[in-house]
Amino acid sequence: MLEGWKVGKWEGRAVLGVLALSGTVLGVRVEASHHPERKPTLATARLKIGGMHCPSCSAGLVRRLSKLPGVRGVEVDAARGLGTVRYEPRVCRPAQLVSAVKKGGFSASLMR
Numbered sequence: 001m002l003e004g005w006k007v008g009k010w011e012g013r014a015v016l017g018v019l020a021l022s023g024t025v026l027g028v029r030v031e032a033s034h035h036p037e038r039k040p041t042l043a044t045a046r047l048k049i050g051g052m053h054c055p056s057c058s059a060g061l062v063r064r065l066s067k068l069p070g071v072r073g074v075e076v077d078a079a080r081g082l083g084t085v086r087y088e089p090r091v092c093r094p095a096q097l098v099s100a101v102k103k104g105g106f107s108a109s110l111m112r
Contacts, residue, residue: 040088042072045097047083050107054078057106064104068092083108 052058058076061083065074070091076083085097094110101108 040072040090042086043089045085045087045094046111047085047097047101048109048111049076049081049083049101052076052078052081052106061101061104061106064100065097068096068100071097082111 049061052061055078058078061076062074065071065076065083065085068087070088071085072088073086074083075085083101087097098108098110
């Protein structure tokens, strides 16, 4: 779908929900575009975590993992020694998750 319009020196068009503007202001050419917010694609990593003994251990890991860029959700079960992390694969890698757990003083490995 293509919609076009012109107001004074400004003209614009919208193509499939993407807005693009162009025009001249005081002799300076201005170009701008806006893309609607896209939901990121999320991946899930399952971690085997060793060394957790209480709920505060799991709460600390949830806080630590949640601070990583691209992490969108964290669940940690201290009793079973398991963690599940939802993350954006373009921003975060599973190795970063494992590294963060190890920096917290626990052992960690990815589950297949």
